[in-house]
Amino acid sequence: MINIIIADDHRIFIDGVKSLLDSQPDMKVVAIALNGNELLQVMKGTKADVILMDINMPELNGINATALIKKQYPETKVLVLSMYKTKEFSTALLHAGASGYLLKNTGLNELVNAIKMVHEGKKLLDDQLSTIKEKPRDESEKYTLSKRETEIIKLLAQGLTAPEIGEKIFISHYTVETHRKNLLNKLQLKNTAELIKYAAHLGLLDE
Amino acid sequence: MINIIIADDHRIFIDGVKSLLDSQPDMKVVAIALNGNELLQVMKGTKADVILMDINMPELNGINATALIKKQYPETKVLVLSMYKTKEFSTALLHAGASGYLLKNTGLNELVNAIKMVHEGKKLLDDQLSTIKEKPRDESEKYTLSKRETEIIKLLAQGLTAPEIGEKIFISHYTVETHRKNLLNKLQLKNTAELIKYAAHLGLLDE
DNA sequence: AAACAAATACCCCAAAAAGGGTATTGGTAA
DNA sequence: TTACCAATACCCTTTTTGGGGTATTTGTTT
Numbered sequence: 265m266i267n268i269i270i271a272d273d274h275r276i277f278i279d280g281v282k283s284l285l286d287s288q289p290d291m292k293v294v295a296i297a298l299n300g301n302e303l304l305q306v307m308k309g310t311k312a313d314v315i316l317m318d319i320n321m322p323e324l325n326g327i328n329a330t331a332l333i334k335k336q337y338p339e340t341k342v343l344v345l346s347m348y349k350t351k352e353f354s355t356a357l358l359h360a361g362a363s364g365y366l367l368k369n370t371g372l373n374e375l376v377n378a379i380k381m382v383h384e385g386k387k388l389l390d391d392q393l394s395t396i397k398e399k400p401r402d403e404s405e406k407y408t409l410s411k412r413e414t415e416i417i418k419l420l421a422q423g424l425t426a427p428e429i430g431e432k433i434f435i436s437h438y439t440v441e442t443h444r445k446n447l448l449n450k451l452q453l454k455n456t457a458e459l460i461k462y463a464a465h466l467g468l469l470d471e
Numbered sequence: 472m473i474n475i476i477i478a479d480d481h482r483i484f485i486d487g488v489k490s491l492l493d494s495q496p497d498m499k500v501v502a503i504a505l506n507g508n509e510l511l512q513v514m515k516g517t518k519a520d521v522i523l524m525d526i527n528m529p530e531l532n533g534i535n536a537t538a539l540i541k542k543q544y545p546e547t548k549v550l551v552l553s554m555y556k557t558k559e560f561s562t563a564l565l566h567a568g569a570s571g572y573l574l575k576n577t578g579l580n581e582l583v584n585a586i587k588m589v590h591e592g593k594k595l596l597d598d599q600l601s602t603i604k605e606k607p608r609d610e611s612e613k614y615t616l617s618k619r620e621t622e623i624i625k626l627l628a629q630g631l632t633a634p635e636i637g638e639k640i641f642i643s644h645y646t647v648e649t650h651r652k653n654l655l656n657k658l659q660l661k662n663t664a665e666l667i668k669y670a671a672h673l674g675l676l677d678e
Numbered sequence: 679a680a681a682c683a684a685a686t687a688c689c690c691c692a693a694a695a696a697g698g699g700t701a702t703t704g705g706t707a708a
Numbered sequence: 709t710t711a712c713c714a715a716t717a718c719c720c721t722t723t724t725t726g727g728g729g730t731a732t733t734t735g736t737t738t
Contacts, residue, residue: 274554274575276484277484277487280487280490368483369505371483421664454630455630456663458630469668
């Protein structure tokens with residue numbers, strides 16, 4: 265019996281997937297969480313073998329949540345679901361300790377197989393990502409965003425300019441621009457448009 | 472008995488929601504479609520009372536698809552689902568003829584109620600959008616994007632600059648900038664960041 | 679053929695972003 | 709206390725974007 269927690273901010277999705285998985289003979293959804301923080305709370309009282317983690321959640325995003333969970337519960341497997349086929353995330357997630365990464369456009373059979381595979385300790389990448397070239401990378405590199413970085417990326421994603429952001433949160437526009445540059449470097453993105461896209465992936469739009 | 476078609480590019484979502492709705496005594500999912508074009512094909516052979524439409528689909532997005540469906544099947548009700556709480560969309564969707572707009576973070580009971588309400592002919596807005604001020608608007612205004620506009624927005628969303636896009640599709644960078652300005656005006660957005668966000672909502676990222 | 683919308687192209691100027699840095703201070707963990 | 713990271717702040721220059729237009733051509737529909 266594989267005990268599963270589903271973490272996703274889309275209630276309909278949770279209810280649907282729960283219904284599907286509970287009808288599998290060897291799987292049981294033991295808890296749900298609507299965001300990363302709630303997931304950490306839930307895990308204090310519930311043992312799970314596999315976390316089905318949406319990357320796209322408010323408050324604590326899937327990447328940061330995965331990193332925290334693997335630190336506190338190293339035996340628990342994290343299978344990440346995303347809408348997007350994006351190479352930045354597969355790398356970031358592998359570094360964070362996820363066991364697998366699957367697109368939401370896959371079907372139930374693949375999902376069930378994926379859960380079983382990561383439960384057995386296998387690493388799993390969605391087939392559609394299998395041709396991604398692994399970037400040469402310094403192991404100390406991190407993808408987790410600081411609080412300020414998260415705040416800045418959110419405000420940029422709202423369409424505010426650096427001067428507007430500086431005025432809003434009472435810092436110099438130079439500082440905002442420095443944060444933006446740091447974000448672009450850290451995440452290996454080439455401009456603000458890619459940064460907004462990344463924010464979309466992290467579920468930071470409309471916050 | 473309410474006959475329903477689900478249109479969404481996320482197979483897991485479809486399977487899950489289908490499972491949930493098929494267990495309702497007065498509802499039946501009679502078909503599914505993974506994108507707007509497939510939906511139009513499916514509807515040629517299948518009668519449905521309510522379309523459950525994800526706004527976020529490749530090829531033919533939810534707004535354009537809704538407009539086409541209401542023209543060809545005026546009796547069919549369209550209930551749109553989106554991840555995002557965005558005022559641009561509620562307005563665009565009402566103009567396109569949708570009967571309702573619901574966030575994916577609502578639960579099953581709300582979804583079931585919403586389907587029943589739109590089936591009865593009611594207009595439905597998600598509670599969370601109820602405070603949106605209706606913009607004074609010329610009725611002739613349109614939110615549907617031309618092919619070129621869609622192409623430009625996709626390329627911008629990939630992080631390409633206007634000069635890069637011009638070089639890529641063999642037009643002047645001036646033309647690209649004009650398209651961008653036209654898009655911003657048409658969609659009443661204030662800058663490229665908001666345009667990328669809009670592209671995210673339309674599912675145009677990573678295409 | 680006429681009308682209209684889409685596509686194309688350009689100009690001007692100001693503001694912002696990008697790309698290259700530099701540096702100091704504050705907060706936290708060891 | 710020390711070391712390290714995050715946050716803050718600034719400079720310079722070039723490129724791009726945004727905001728204001730202008731105009732012509734092409735394609736489609738009536």
